[in-house]
Amino acid sequence: MFRRFRRFLMLLAIADVLLTVAALGLATLARRTLLWGKFIAPGDPLVSLAVYGIVALLWPVIFQTLGVYDSQYATSAGVQIRRLTFAVPVSAFVLGGVLYFTFREISRLLVVYFALLDWALLALLRVAAVGMLRTLRPQRHTTGRVLVVGAGETGRRVAQIVTGELSPAYDVVGFVDDDATGRVGEWPVLGRIAETAELTWQLGCDEVIVALPGTCHEDVERLVYDLLGQPVHIHVVPDLFRLALVRVKTEDLFGVPMIGLREPIIDGVDWAIKRTFDLVLAGVGLLVAWPLMLLIALVIKLDSPGPVLFRQQRVGENGRRFQILKFRTMVVGAARLQDWVSTAGEQGRMLFKVRGDPRVTRVGRILRRISLDELPQLINVLRGEMSLVGPRPEQVFVVEQYEPWQRQRLAVPPGMTGWWQVSGRSDLPMHLNTQYDLFYIRNYSLWLDLKILWLTTGAVLRGKGAY
Numbered sequence: 001m002f003r004r005f006r007r008f009l010m011l012l013a014i015a016d017v018l019l020t021v022a023a024l025g026l027a028t029l030a031r032r033t034l035l036w037g038k039f040i041a042p043g044d045p046l047v048s049l050a051v052y053g054i055v056a057l058l059w060p061v062i063f064q065t066l067g068v069y070d071s072q073y074a075t076s077a078g079v080q081i082r083r084l085t086f087a088v089p090v091s092a093f094v095l096g097g098v099l100y101f102t103f104r105e106i107s108r109l110l111v112v113y114f115a116l117l118d119w120a121l122l123a124l125l126r127v128a129a130v131g132m133l134r135t136l137r138p139q140r141h142t143t144g145r146v147l148v149v150g151a152g153e154t155g156r157r158v159a160q161i162v163t164g165e166l167s168p169a170y171d172v173v174g175f176v177d178d179d180a181t182g183r184v185g186e187w188p189v190l191g192r193i194a195e196t197a198e199l200t201w202q203l204g205c206d207e208v209i210v211a212l213p214g215t216c217h218e219d220v221e222r223l224v225y226d227l228l229g230q231p232v233h234i235h236v237v238p239d240l241f242r243l244a245l246v247r248v249k250t251e252d253l254f255g256v257p258m259i260g261l262r263e264p265i266i267d268g269v270d271w272a273i274k275r276t277f278d279l280v281l282a283g284v285g286l287l288v289a290w291p292l293m294l295l296i297a298l299v300i301k302l303d304s305p306g307p308v309l310f311r312q313q314r315v316g317e318n319g320r321r322f323q324i325l326k327f328r329t330m331v332v333g334a335a336r337l338q339d340w341v342s343t344a345g346e347q348g349r350m351l352f353k354v355r356g357d358p359r360v361t362r363v364g365r366i367l368r369r370i371s372l373d374e375l376p377q378l379i380n381v382l383r384g385e386m387s388l389v390g391p392r393p394e395q396v397f398v399v400e401q402y403e404p405w406q407r408q409r410l411a412v413p414p415g416m417t418g419w420w421q422v423s424g425r426s427d428l429p430m431h432l433n434t435q436y437d438l439f440y441i442r443n444y445s446l447w448l449d450l451k452i453l454w455l456t457t458g459a460v461l462r463g464k465g466a467y
Contacts, residue, residue: 005074005169010272012129013060013069019121020059021052027114031107046110051103055095062091064269071268072251075169077130081123088119133169144170144206149196149223151177151184154237154256155211159187161254162209173203193219197226209258211237228407229400231320235260265411265441273446278388282381293375296327296367303363306332309376314393317413322385324393325376329364330357371460377416389449390415391437409437412444419448422455 028046063069066087073079092115099106146162148155159172163186174190176199181189190199193212200208208227210220220236227234235251235258251258266274297308310328313321360368367373380386386393393414399407420436440448 005071006267006271008074008129008133009069009071012125013063013272015125015129016063016122017056017060019125020118021056023118023121024052024055024114026117027110030113030117031110034113036109047106048103051099051106054098054102058095058098059091062094063087066090069268072254075130075133075166077126080126080130084119084122084126088115088122092118145204146170146172146207146209147190147196147200147203147205148172148175148187148209148211149177149193150211150213151175151180151189152211152213155209156185158209158211158237158253158256159185161256165254170207173205193223196223197230200227200230200232205232207233207235209235209237225404228404229319231318233260233318266413266444270444270446274387274449275384277446277449278381281388282378285375286378286382289375289378292372296372296375299363300328300361304331304361313396314414315396315399315410316385316393317410319399319407319410321396322380322383322393324386325379327364327367327373327376329361329367329373330359331361374416381416385413387413387415389417389440389452391418391440392421406434409434409441412441417452417456419452422452422459 024047031046066083068080068083068087070083073083092111096108096111099111146159148159155175155177159175162170162172172187174188175184176191176193176196177184177189178192183189190203196208199205210223212220224234224236237256237258251260300308306328308328310326310330311323312326314324316322364373377386381388390413391409394409399410418437419440423436440452
């Protein structure tokens with residue numbers, strides 16, 4: 001429910017580190033100029049560069065541990081400042097312990113100055129940042145649209161909390177309910193529960209909060225499955241535990257417990273680390289590979305008529321669609337011949353990639369063999385549509401044939417490479433690919449990403465399953 005604040009909180013954490021380092025510099029200046037304390041000679045060094053590094057490492061770790069970056073309170077400067085009032089002294093106390101064993105010569109008065117200045121700067125930052133967040137979001141038309149299913153007491157309370165605590169990041173568009181009409185409070189009743197999926201699509205909703213009585217198990221289950229094909233996040237106010245898909249995430253919405261059924265699996269600090277990792281490696285990859293990409297483009301143009309790049313709509317995280325970029329490896333109009341080459345596998349499942357595909361060009365066959373046709377996807381990674389590692393972004397018509405359990409693979413951003421690619425690639429049937437993807441989702445870590453990237457090198461060199 002709070003993922004819209006993750007970029008804001010990541011930038012806030014970076015600003016915290018920069019301002020904390022600045023506060024240490026100002027504390028050093030204050031210790032030299034103010035009259036309190038022991039006289040400091042003008043040439044005496046007060047703080048070494050190593051101490052600045054220690055502070056830059058300690059502060060984000062302690063702040064994260066103490067919940068300073070809790071996304072639930074991203075729009076509340078008051079709550080954030082109260083948390084700072086606890087976190088800054090704790091951080092300064094830990095710093096004092098570290099300095100006792102390393103740089104004991106540092107003035108204790110300087111540490112006091114530093115803590116006071118740090119709290120003041122970070123508090124001012126939060127007032128400014130939250131004010132800017134509230135001002136810019138409506139102007140940028142990025143407000144999330146929330147549809148509440150159920151206009152009973154629980155639904156009304158949820159709507160009041162979202163409007164009062166999460167505005168302007170989120171806006172309640174209305175209710176759907178079988179027993180209410182007209183308006184409930186300040187929100188309209190937009191239709192019946194059976195019309196939820198259609199209304200969600202028409203209104204462009206980002207979030208659906210189901211707040212129905214516990215006796216409506218079957219209605220809620222049908223509603224959740226109706227929404228699976230849409231890029232919308234679903235929350236259920238308990239009690240409905242049997243609808244968990246990959247991982248259940250429980251949230252407390254200011255006293256109202258909710259179960260997130262389609263929450264991002266990779267979120268918070270893990271998301272920030274993975275996104276930074278993607279941006280750095282994809283950026284470096286493009287800088288290194290651009291001469292090769294120009295050469296590939298020229299060879300494709302000389303080999304067969306048609307565009308250099310192949311664009312196709314794919315399904316990404318949470319069902320959102322995007323245009324994937326690849327070097328063209330087939331003749332123009334190859335998509336119209338898909339039914340001609342598709343075959344049924346051993347268990348009657350359709351295989352959409354086959355060996356010796358006659359639509360593949362001469363250059364395309366080489367590019368596919370060593371996976372160079374996928375280099376333009378680095379641009380998709382920079383855009384945030386893909387990650388370096390994750391499930392393969394599947395075609396729309398394939399996702400439309402998914403069984404409900406297979407949609408679990410859409411819980412994370414798609415990747416250029418993944419666990420199934422290093423385990424057999426196209427040699428594996430589609431249903432087994434999904435099982436490999438679910439293994440990755442359930443066991444995600446940065447170390448697993450690094451392992452997959454390392455194994456990808458060997459898989460590409462062997463060319464196994466690439467056709």
